[in-house]
Amino acid sequence: MAETKETTVMGKLVSLAKRRGFVYQSSEIYGGTGSVWDYGPLGVELKRNLRERWWRAMVHQRDDIEGLDAAILMHPRVWEASGHVAGFTDPLVECRNCHRRFRADAPELAGGQCPVCGSRDSFTEPRMFNLMFRTFMGPVEDEAATVYLRPETAQGIYVNFLNVFNASRQKIPFGIAQIGKAFRNEITPGNFIFRTREFEQAEMQYFVEPGTDEQWLEYWKDQRMTWVRDLGIRAENLRFHEHTQEELAHYAKRAYDIQYRFEFGWQEFEGIHNRTDFDLSRHQEYSGKKLEYFDQASQRRYVPYIIETSAGIDRTLLVVLADAYHEEDVEGETRVVLRLNPALAPIKAAVFPLVRKDGMPEIAEKIHATLRAAALPSFYDDGGSIGRRYRRQDEAGTPWCVTVDGQSTQDGTVTIRDRDSLSQIRVPAERIVAWVTEQATKPYAPLPAIP
Ligand code: GAP
Numbered sequence: 001m002a003e004t005k006e007t008t009v010m011g012k013l014v015s016l017a018k019r020r021g022f023v024y025q026s027s028e029i030y031g032g033t034g035s036v037w038d039y040g041p042l043g044v045e046l047k048r049n050l051r052e053r054w055w056r057a058m059v060h061q062r063d064d065i066e067g068l069d070a071a072i073l074m075h076p077r078v079w080e081a082s083g084h085v086a087g088f089t090d091p092l093v094e095c096r097n098c099h100r101r102f103r104a105d106a107p108e109l110a111g112g113q114c115p116v117c118g119s120r121d122s123f124t125e126p127r128m129f130n131l132m133f134r135t136f137m138g139p140v141e142d143e144a145a146t147v148y149l150r151p152e153t154a155q156g157i158y159v160n161f162l163n164v165f166n167a168s169r170q171k172i173p174f175g176i177a178q179i180g181k182a183f184r185n186e187i188t189p190g191n192f193i194f195r196t197r198e199f200e201q202a203e204m205q206y207f208v209e210p211g212t213d214e215q216w217l218e219y220w221k222d223q224r225m226t227w228v229r230d231l232g233i234r235a236e237n238l239r240f241h242e243h244t245q246e247e248l249a250h251y252a253k254r255a256y257d258i259q260y261r262f263e264f265g266w267q268e269f270e271g272i273h274n275r276t277d278f279d280l281s282r283h284q285e286y287s288g289k290k291l292e293y294f295d296q297a298s299q300r301r302y303v304p305y306i307i308e309t310s311a312g313i314d315r316t317l318l319v320v321l322a323d324a325y326h327e328e329d330v331e332g333e334t335r336v337v338l339r340l341n342p343a344l345a346p347i348k349a350a351v352f353p354l355v356r357k358d359g360m361p362e363i364a365e366k367i368h369a370t371l372r373a374a375a376l377p378s379f380y381d382d383g384g385s386i387g388r389r390y391r392r393q394d395e396a397g398t399p400w401c402v403t404v405d406g407q408s409t410q411d412g413t414v415t416i417r418d419r420d421s422l423s424q425i426r427v428p429a430e431r432i433v434a435w436v437t438e439q440a441t442k443p444y445a446p447l448p449a450i451p
Contacts, residue, residue, distance in 0.1 A: 009263050013321055014192050016336065020396050022046065022321070023193060035189030035196045037314075042396055045346030045377060047200075050231075050317055051179055053343065054202045057227055058177045058309075065175040065204060066168050070156025072181060073137065073147050078155050081286035082279065083250050084132055088151060090187050092129035096122040103187045131184045133197075149183035154308060156180070157205045158279045161291055161304075172293055172304055173216065175206040179313065191264060193314045200313035207304035209295070210277065214254070216307045217274045221256055224272055224309050228258055231316075232341035232444040233323045237261040241268065251278040260319045269319050270311040277303040320344060323446070324397060330422070338397030339420055341444040347398040349436050350379040352389050354405040364404040367414065367432055374433045376440070394419060400439070402432060420447055 006012045017023040021040035025032040039047055059067045079085045091104035098117035102108075104126035108115040114122060133149040136142075150156065157176045164176050179202045189195045208216045221240065228238060243255040253276045257268035280291045280303045294301045324338040342348065351368040353360035361382060371378035379398065381389045386403065393401050401417045408414050413426040416435070427435055 009322060009325055010192055012336075013318075013325055016325070016338075016395055017043065017192075017321070020392075035186065036198050037193050037196060042346040043317075046320070046340070046344060046397075047313060047317055049344045049346070050320070051200075051202065051313060053231070054227075054311065054313075055177070055179065058175075058202075058204050062175075064170065064173065065177050065206075066164050066170065068157055068160055068164060068176050068178040069180065070153070070160060070178060072150050072183075074150060074155060074159070076147055077286050078159060078283075079132065079148050081282040082155050082158075083282070084148075084151060085130070087250050088132055089128040089130050091126040092187055093123040093126050095119065096124060101187060106188055129185075129187060131186060133183045133185050150181075151184050152182055152310070153178050153180045153201045153203045154205060154279070154310065157203070158283055158291075158306075159287075161207065161280065162289075165293070172295065173206060173208045173212070175204050177202075177204040179203075191262070193318050194262070194267070196314060199315070202311045202313055204309045205275075206307040206309075207293070208307060210302055210305045213274050213276065213305040213307060217254060217256075217272065220307050220309050221272050224270060224311075225258060228270065228316075228319075230443065231320060231344065232339075232446045233260070233319060234446050237323060239266065241266070249273070251275045260322070262322060269315040270309065273308045273310065275306040275308050277305050279306060280304060335391065335394060337394040337419060339446060340397035340399070341446075342399040342440040342442075343444065345397045345399050345440075346377060347379045347393070347396055348376045348440050349400045349402055349432070350381055350389070350393045350398050351402045352380075352386060352404065353382050354386060354403055356382050358406065359409045360404045360406075363408055363414075363429060364402075367402060367404070367429055370433055371436065374437070376433065376436055390417065400436060404429075 006015055020042055022043035024038045024040055026036035026038050027033045059065050092101055093104045094101045095114040095117060097119040098114060100114065100116045112121050132151050134146055135149065136145040137147045138145050157178060179200065181198060182201045183198050186195055186197055189197055206216060206220065229235060237260055239259050241257045241259050243252065248255055253274045255271060255273040258270040259266040259268050284291045284303065291303060292301050293304050320340065321338065324340045326337050326339055328335050328337065349371055351364045353364040365380065368378050368380040390401055399419045403415045403417065405415065408429065412429050414429050414432065415424045416427055417424045
């Protein structure tokens with residue numbers, strides 16, 4: 001049983017994530033780096049599963065989307081053209097007493113009191129703070145050598161639009177997808193991996209004929225919500241939020257967020273944006289290179305409009321963890337369980353010999369090796385009571401525990417215990433790989449939340 005003094009789900013998740021090897025604070029032995037996180041053995045598997053699922057749905061299963069992996073460092077003019085040098089800013093104030101800095105519009109400053117030192121009305125006037133990380137390319141540290149760590153992956157797609165188009169024989173409408181790191185020097189990061197300074201985005205830019213953009217925006221809204229639902233996120237915790245005029249980014253004509261109901265409120269974890277021809281027109285203007293499309297059928301030349309789907313991999317992972325986290329009472333004890341979609345679960349099956357004798361370890365080791373050979377991540381555990389072994393796997397989100405017992409040595413069957421229903425069935429040991437494969441690839445319907 002997991003004992004934890006934390007009272008918030010987020011606090012409990014942070015400690016479970018560390019205990020089980022999902023997520024650690026970056027450079028923890030030095031006291032940690034502000035809002036940067038590292039993924040441990042289970043976290044890295046969960047993240048890879050999420051990424052691969054996105055890539056499969058957005059690239060491999062479609063004829064109309066090509067993949068790309070653009071560099072993080074780009075020509076500095078890219079960020080002038082994109083509007084990020086001039087406009088990717090947040091208003092910042094500083095407390096004159098303790099010198100802590102905050103976003104001027106942070107709710108905790110509403111009373112005029114510093115949330116850190118308590119001094120009143122001591123804030124400086126707001127000044128605009130650019131969120132891009134700046135560094136220098138080459139051995140000279142001056143303005144001419146300034147480059148930025150990309151704050152979104154999208155721009156790498158726009159500047160490669162013609163390259164991909166020319167190489168791929170695509171016709172409009174078509175898309176370019178990529179997954180990669182992005183960096184933002186957020187003034188107030190927080191809530192674990194929700195808002196961090198280094199994160200990963202999975203973005204797809206869909207190039208369409210002007211005038212068809214609204215219809216494609218609706219199409220991508222539906223596609224992306226379906227994908228999110230299929231992760232196994234409960235429908236009651238998901239909704240769309242349409243941006244108001246004040247919320248729209250400088251490039252967007254219309255935008256929707258997919259929001260999740262975190263315990264700290266409804267929050268965006270993916271955006272679907274109608275970026276019009278803003279980006280390609282600006283790159284055309286700043287680079288002097290034509291970024292037009294010639295439509296043979298209509299004999300029309302135009303700068304395509306772009307519908308963007310922009311998901312944060314880390315933030316989606318947090319949604320997956322938050323939605324999967326459950327505590328329930330089992331025979332008077334609290335069971336902490338991550339009800340992860342088996343397709344996402346880092347470990348697909350754990351294998352236990354009931355006891356370390358009578359031929360059971362040999363059978364269990366063989367099953368474990370067979371699962372691994374079939375690329376089904378398996379965990380072998382022969383330590384402690386069977387109950388404790390189950391609890392460890394519940395916290396890791398392992399959907400099935402396979403136990404080799406006395407009967408296994410007689411008739412070759414083993415028990416499989418289901419993480420969510422706690423039911424047990426007996427299956428011939430030689431069927432385990434087929435059984436786990438079949439179950440792990442089925443659509444997953446989450447159980448309702450435990451009241
Ligand atoms: N290209 C459009 C774009 O970047 P955005 O709404 O700024 O749009 C898209 O970001 C997604 O990237 C967000 O929905 C979120 O999941 C993720 N994201 C943005 N900033 C983040 C941060 N500081 N930490 C973690 N994820 C972030």
